[in-house]
Amino acid sequence: MEKTLTHQIRKTTLIALTAALLLSGCGGQQGTGTTTSTQSAGASGEQPAVLTYALATSPDSLDAGASGFAVSHRVFRNIFDSLVSQQKDGSFQPWLATSWTKSEDGKSYTFKLRQDVKFHDGTPFNAEAVKANFDHIFSGGRGQSIPLLGPFSSADVVDEYTIKISLTKPFEPFLSGLSSGFLGISSPKAIQEYGDQYGKHPVGTGPFRFVSWAENDEIVLEKNLDYKCGPPTAENKGPSHLDKLVFKIIPEEATRIGSVQSGQGLAAETVPPQLISVLQNDEKLQIDQSITNGTAFSLYFNTKSEPWNDVKARKAVQLAVDVDTIVKTLYLGTYERAWSPLTPGMLGYNAALVNTVQPNVQLANQYLDELGWERGADGVREKDGKKLTLRYLEPSPNREKRNDIAAIVQQQLKQVGIQVNLNITKDTNTPISKGEYDLFGNSQVKADPDILTNLLRSDRLFTKGGTNWSQLADPNIDKLLEQGAQESDLQKRKAIYEEIQKYMIDNAIAVPIYVFPYTVAHSKAVEGLTFDLLGYPQFYDVQIRN
Known part of the structure; x- marks a missing residue:
């Protein structure tokens, strides 16, 4: 029937x-x-x-x-x-x-x-x-x-x-x-x-x-x-x-x-942020904005790459990156700061994540100390003769000032002894397909929270042609994503995606940066x-x- x-x-x-x-x-x-x-x-x-x-x-x-x-x-x-x-x-x-x-x-x-x-x-x-x-x-x-x-x-x-x-x-x-x-x-x-x-x-x-x-x-x-x-x-x-x-x-x-x-x-x-206020004062023109639903622009960790396969190392970066400063400096109040990998207009958006992660350089330093990374003479942390480096891959032609985000993150992480090596290139085939990156920025557009399936499922790894840049392979997350895709009860479906978002923030799988207003x-x-x-x-x- x-x-x-x-x-x-x-x-x-x-x-x-x-x-x-x-x-x-x-x-x-x-x-x-x-x-x-x-x-x-x-x-x-x-x-x-x-x-x-x-x-x-x-x-x-x-x-x-x-x-x-x-x-x-x-x-x-x-x-x-x-x-x-x-x-x-x-x-x-x-x-x-x-x-x-x-x-x-x-x-x-x-x-x-x-x-x-x-x-x-x-x-x-x-x-x-x-x-x-x-x-x-x-x-x-x-x-x-x-x-x-x-x-x-x-x-x-x-x-x-x-x-x-x-x-x-x-x-x-x-x-x-x-x-x-x-x-x-x-x-x-x-x-x-x-x-x-x-x-x-x-x-x-x-x-x-x-x-x-x-x-x-x-x-x-x-x-x-x-x-x-x-x-x-x-x-x-x-x-x-x-x-x-x-x-x-x-x-x-x-x-x-x-x-x-x-x-x-x-x-x-x-319209670039620096021109919005100018155009708003032009009596002949009108500015319209609409939030692009899907995922916020976020920085995804390669969770298979050492030492970033350790959640404590990822959380140190999460706490050292001052997202508010980035968004205010680059977008002059015209972009909204992101708190979740999903945008606020999405079904199942977890509003409880708002204000849950704030910059804390002291705690970031503490995590890195606990992991055995000590400051060298040049300020960069070292362990077993190896410097603490983070390979930041940015493939856009400064779309929405994403290259500028990379430069600011580089300076912010320097304060806690992390050396960020920037790779700003349009060619992501080699570094991505070979897993030669530690941090990768991206956003996706879709009107359903199932977009997280492409980002997190273990069978969607980017090194195998998918869009799982974090290289996450967590059986529990795979199970939740499957349930979310099949659940017909709206409230149960929302709860599933709220849980997934919380996991991503609690485990520093990604660092959300901004919500893009078209x-x-x-x-x-x-x-x-x-x-x-x-x-x-x-x-x-x-x-x-x-």
Whole structure:
């Protein structure tokens, strides 16, 4: 017997439904040609509404099933719709699926699909199309989509508008994964037609159609005139208010922000902390911020590397690093200090960890003394003729001032006799894969606490191709992570992840540093910009006021 989680879409009259089918529903436009923005400007001769949005980095691919970049998601979320939509309270509503049932054993989900949808190329949206997307994802074997699907087993067509997805075991984050843009639904025809080049020719059912991509310059999308199935989180129910959405790729910080200040562009992402107060005082501009949910930026210990395999040595570092000073100095009050590896907006965030770890140089020195590390003539501790060194690996191009964090940590640990050797490099393959590091900084994005599975499970070690940078292999933590992924009782699930976070802090597995606020500067003429649960911008409701 199955537990029904049915959600009915809004009822329409027979006439309206027939018209919707003729117009290709929410996904497509008649024919497969490209629509120009002048079509949607109207007969009145009004200027097209064009939003130019400056990105700090370039997408790797616009193939949702193959990409692993957050910046890619910001672009292709506008091209693709998902089967379900996750609300701010964590619940789920229909999107391309009208309803679904979950089996009693939690190992399968059966989705009823909308019957009035076509892709931008005219291909019908149906169960075969959904199956083709899962086949595409697992044939590529890359990107964020595979971990979001967890123990995926198969996608089977029941009938034209019904698909059954089977798992090898219960997986509570499954619906959350399906709601992500990384599992947005692509046209099976386009996937087959473009092959390896599909990432440069994306075709979905969403409010915007792909037009062009000039490498390291701009990506142009235009409105889908027939769109009428926006997510339930949106106020808009028809085509986008924007005629065109142009993403300009401008890595240089001053140029990117300057484009908005000068009026050359209407919006720009990733505003540096030192400019936020300046822009807030500009009467023509507005600053919007949204916490990026998932894991806070944290420094992960390699718990297999001596002497940091000793919890007392790790705690000495934990106590010697003054996180408040780092965050206040570098971010000028614009970033929130992190207390847990999870961000505060996450299900199961352990608020009891706030204020539990404060700098204590005296105790840090005491721990190192107890471990037999004595000060040398140069101030660096030594033991058995070996200096106490910590290899700090930082792979980012000073993203969010992470290189500066490394430099400050180096100075702070010098006070307790630890010599920090910085390795600031984009090439992490050799040091990571060989375990040649002691401390590694990173953050991840996901709307479910199961993200800790990728960071802590013993079968996800980075030296074996996973993302467990701490090299932790604790059977009890493996067991808790498995329970957390399968537990359907919300309160029990929260308690499991609270326990895991406490373990990470008590055992100094990681040192949380900051919670990243995705910051956008835009003209006050731009209204309706919102953010999803991941902290990514949503443009479907955006309007440009003169």
